[in-house]
Amino acid sequence: MKFETLKPILACAILSSFLVGCSSAPSSSSNGTDGGSSTMSSDGGVSTGSVDGGGISGSDIDVDGGIETVFYFDFDKSTLKPESLAALRIHAQRLIANPASVRLEGHADERGTREYNMALGERRGSAVQEFLVLQGVDASLLEVISYGEERPASLDSTDSSWSLNRRVEIK
Amino acid sequence: MLKRVSRIVFLIVLMPLSARAELSIEITSGVDNPTSIAISPIMMKGAPLAEDISAIVGADLDRSGLFSAMPRANMLSNPRTLSEVYYRDWRIVGMQYLVVGSVIRQSDGQLSATFSLVEVAGERVLFTHVAKGRDSQLRDIAHYISDKVFYTITGIKGAFSTRLAYVTAINEGGRQVFRLMVSDADGARERLMLKSKEPIMSPAWSPDAKELAYVSFETGRPAIFRQRLDNAKREQLTNFKGLNGAPAWSPDGKSMALVLSKDGNPEIYLYRFATKTFTRLTRHFSIDTEPNWMSDGKSLIFTSDRGGSPQIYKLNIISRKIERLTFNGSYNARPRLAADDRTLVMVHRSQGIFHIASQDLVTGDLRVLTQTRLDESPTVAPNGAMLMYATKRGNKGVLAAVSIDAGSRFLLPSRRGDVREPAWSPF
Numbered sequence: 001m002k003f004e005t006l007k008p009i010l011a012c013a014i015l016s017s018f019l020v021g022c023s024s025a026p027s028s029s030s031n032g033t034d035g036g037s038s039t040m041s042s043d044g045g046v047s048t049g050s051v052d053g054g055g056i057s058g059s060d061i062d063v064d065g066g067i068e069t070v071f072y073f074d075f076d077k078s079t080l081k082p083e084s085l086a087a088l089r090i091h092a093q094r095l096i097a098n099p100a101s102v103r104l105e106g107h108a109d110e111r112g113t114r115e116y117n118m119a120l121g122e123r124r125g126s127a128v129q130e131f132l133v134l135q136g137v138d139a140s141l142l143e144v145i146s147y148g149e150e151r152p153a154s155l156d157s158t159d160s161s162w163s164l165n166r167r168v169e170i171k
Numbered sequence: 172m173l174k175r176v177s178r179i180v181f182l183i184v185l186m187p188l189s190a191r192a193e194l195s196i197e198i199t200s201g202v203d204n205p206t207s208i209a210i211s212p213i214m215m216k217g218a219p220l221a222e223d224i225s226a227i228v229g230a231d232l233d234r235s236g237l238f239s240a241m242p243r244a245n246m247l248s249n250p251r252t253l254s255e256v257y258y259r260d261w262r263i264v265g266m267q268y269l270v271v272g273s274v275i276r277q278s279d280g281q282l283s284a285t286f287s288l289v290e291v292a293g294e295r296v297l298f299t300h301v302a303k304g305r306d307s308q309l310r311d312i313a314h315y316i317s318d319k320v321f322y323t324i325t326g327i328k329g330a331f332s333t334r335l336a337y338v339t340a341i342n343e344g345g346r347q348v349f350r351l352m353v354s355d356a357d358g359a360r361e362r363l364m365l366k367s368k369e370p371i372m373s374p375a376w377s378p379d380a381k382e383l384a385y386v387s388f389e390t391g392r393p394a395i396f397r398q399r400l401d402n403a404k405r406e407q408l409t410n411f412k413g414l415n416g417a418p419a420w421s422p423d424g425k426s427m428a429l430v431l432s433k434d435g436n437p438e439i440y441l442y443r444f445a446t447k448t449f450t451r452l453t454r455h456f457s458i459d460t461e462p463n464w465m466s467d468g469k470s471l472i473f474t475s476d477r478g479g480s481p482q483i484y485k486l487n488i489i490s491r492k493i494e495r496l497t498f499n500g501s502y503n504a505r506p507r508l509a510a511d512d513r514t515l516v517m518v519h520r521s522q523g524i525f526h527i528a529s530q531d532l533v534t535g536d537l538r539v540l541t542q543t544r545l546d547e548s549p550t551v552a553p554n555g556a557m558l559m560y561a562t563k564r565g566n567k568g569v570l571a572a573v574s575i576d577a578g579s580r581f582l583l584p585s586r587r588g589d590v591r592e593p594a595w596s597p598f
Contacts, residue, residue, distance in 0.1 A: 111525060113505040113518050113547055114372055114592065115417040115430065116474055116481055118393070119437045119458040122414055145392050146414060150370035151347075157545060157563060 067091065070153075071128060073166040075109070078123035080131055088128065091170060092135030099141055103171040104128050106146040107153070109162035114148055121146035128168045194358030194570070194590070198581040201236040202574075206324060208232060208268040209241040209261060211249050213284065213316075215274040220309055224284070227313035228270065231331040231357060232321065234572075235556065236579020241266060253287055253296060261291045270320060274312075281305060284312050288320050297323055310359060330552040331356055334596040335559070336364070336374040336383055337570060341588030351385055353400060356552075356595070358583045364398060373592065375418045380596045384408075384418035384427065395429055408442065419462045419471075428452070428462035428471055439473055441488065452486060453493075461505045462486075466512050472496065474504040483517055497530060499537045505548065509555040514575060516540075516549040516558055527560045529575065540577045550595040551575070559583075559593040 068087040071080070080088070095102065106125030108117035125144035133139045154161035210225040210232075229240030243249075247260040251273045261269050272286030287299040302315045311332065318329030335358070339350045351365040351374060365371060369388035376383060377397075384397045390407075393415045398405035409415040413432035420427050426443045434451070439462045441450045453459040457477040464471055471486045481504045483497040497503040502520030509516070512532070519528035519539060527541045527549045541560065549560045559572045564582070568589030573580045583590070 110545060112481075112502065112520075113461065113474070115460045116458065116504050118372075118414055118416050119430075119432070119460050122432055122437070123458075143412065147370065147388070148372070150372060150388070155566065157566060
């Protein structure tokens with residue numbers, strides 16, 4: 001009778017299907033090749049892929065294809081984690097060497113209100129943007145777009161899902 | 172800046188989806204001693220109508236939590252006119268009120284429903300009234316009857332003829348598809364306003380209830396649109412870099428408060444339709460968002476973390492004076508006001524759990540109205556009697572409602588997908 005006694009446990013069992021990084025916006029740095037090069041692989045909700053995977057820019061950076069493009073944040077925070085910095089420096093070097101327009105898509109977990117989370121997602125995207133600009137990337141190449149909590153990487157209402165959803169994706 | 176969207180990119184039709192209505196009603200608790208009322212079957216020449224008017228009226232009154240409508244099977248008689256009413260039949264089953272009525276077709280083809288409200292104990296006829304409409308308006312006639320009965324007995328204007336807007340997100344072929352929907356206040360007669368593979372957010376009604384504003388990501392970034400309900404004509408209002416969000420129509424319908432981050436971080440702006448100009452209203456390095464109007468159109472309430480955590484503030488548009496309204500707890504956001512400008516409802520975090528709370532702006536009293544988790548997007552019925560919000564049931568987003576005194580509740584479970592961001596229309 002009383003729906004207030006909802007069992008959160010039930011929630012966990014239901015689905016573990018993840019939204020793969022499928023945001024519609026086409027990768028602006030794609031070389032137009034279908035299928036092959038600009039791959040998005042999905043593993044446990046973490047989407048990884050190459051930003052500039054055309055395979056033509058392989059100069060002195062030997063991380064082609066393997067560089068992290070998703071950066072995670074703590075709850076209600078928009079400060080970069082120390083473990084994000086190495087990969088972000090590589091992104092910066094690439095963008096300096098091969099300038100291309102990039103989307104920094106900021107996301108929040110589902111807790112809190114939707115429009116406030118839009119602002120939080122933007123703050124996270126801006127944190128990545130500021131870091132890249134400090135490394136010397138032309139700011140005009142970087143556009144921050146917040147999706148708030150509207151595009152979760154993982155749909156469960158659990159701590160582990162939430163930690164996957166508080167993120168910035170470089171696209 | 173104002174970009175007219177002439178090309179209909181997405182499916183935007185006012186198409187009834189009656190065959191696959193997504194929402195149903197589930198009453199979870201009512202007041203302890205609801206008023207008993209019987210709605211005798213309302214028919215046309217003794218034959219059932221395409222919509223069961225009495226059942227709709229009974230369900231409306233039940234949903235308010237203040238009434239308990241008698242099941243038809245328990246009725247000892249089914250009077251259609253006042254002359255057919257035997258008070259004894261209703262007294263012995265403990266009914267306080269009785270509605271009788273019937274429908275005829277007029278010579279102009281319209282339907283005419285005559286209905287009366289009777290007080291059983293005093294054997295008094297409280298009113299007899301006629302409502303007219305087309306065949307397609309049988310549900311409107313039913314809600315009209317509910318409004319009239321509700322007002323006569325409670326003194327509160329009924330909100331059964333109002334509508335809801337909400338957003339659904341349904342997994343289709345491995346990706347989420349978003350829809351902006353409008354339904355009657357009881358969840359019936361759903362209509363599709365917009366369908367998109369990109370997120371849709373923050374629906375807001377125009378004060379005349381003829382238009383909706385919302386945020387759509389269809390262009391690849393968030394943008395604010397307005398769209399008419401009757402012909403689906405729409406217009407893109409903003410296309411700035413960064414946030415374009417939280418539209419809120421002013422009470423006079425001439426302007427809109429909204430959030431833009433084009434100047435560096437989220438600020439509240441006033442957009443005037445006549446001049447198509449944006450005026451910046453807030454100036455702070457913190458997040459300012461989720462504006463909502465006071466009914467006089469001179470002040471806004473909004474969420475800001477300028478004090479270190481999200482709290483509700485009030486902004487006088489003329490003097491630009493800002494006053495903090497909430498002090499209880501470390502997270503109070505997305506304010507909405509009841510029509511009396513006194514009852515503030517918001518998302519309130521308590522021990523890590525997000526609930527809907529109300530705060531009396533005169534006494535300062537805070538009251539947590541919900542017990543579920545992840546409750547958000549409260550919207551108050553225009554009569555101030557109930558509020559609807561979004562919550563989670565299992566892993567599914569559902570709409571729920573609670574009376575403003577927290578005495579009665581109901582859920583609107585959906586058949587599939589998530590339902591979120593309810594917006595209750597004005598009268």
